[in-house]
Amino acid sequence: GNSVTQMEGPVTLSEEAFLTINCTYTATGYPSLFWYVQYPGEGLQLLLKATKADDKGSNKGFEATYRKETTSFHLEKGSVQVSDSAVYFCAHGSSNTGKLIFGQGTTLQVKP
């Protein structure tokens, strides 16, 4: 069935370190892919998206490329800040079903 698998956390990094959070998916057809971020006590915020193969989504220094051949959508940032500490969720969605399927989330802790 359709699913999303993320690397387990927590991920702990020092400020200005390079970040990678792995995400792979299984889906029928050609879904759109998303990264959402959730800060403590808040709802989910859309961080970036990609709607077709080889698209690169980017926002606030974060990037992810839709890799159809490896069914992956890994999140990267070149230099993390303390304020990036949050839980990151990878998700896929289809305009046919209208629902999003989420991974289990990866907690990122950035230390000064």
Add this chain to the structure above:
Amino acid sequence: DAGVTQSPTHLIKTRGQQVTLRCSPKSGHDTVSWYQQALGQGPQFIFQYYEEEERQRGNFPDRFSGHQFPNYSSELNVNALLLGDSALYLCASSSQGSSYEQYFGPGTRLTVT
């Protein structure tokens, strides 16, 4: 531009009781989806409403029901509450042309004792 709003913020109920949660979508959006997020987990899709009808449903029992009003706002009702219903309930809105691109509200934290 107001985003997605939800009420109440927090709620405490007893097993067996019923609860109603409310959501107003982002301006310009006509589709509302509800998700349940248990502690430490990703959100799970409950159902989606468009044109006042349930269009999609996830793997949730009939105790979970909803409604959409002509102004596109929505309610989530849960009957016969169980301890396992304790979770953060998230509402997301979108436009029907791109219903998978969803914007989330802050959620309602439901605690069942």
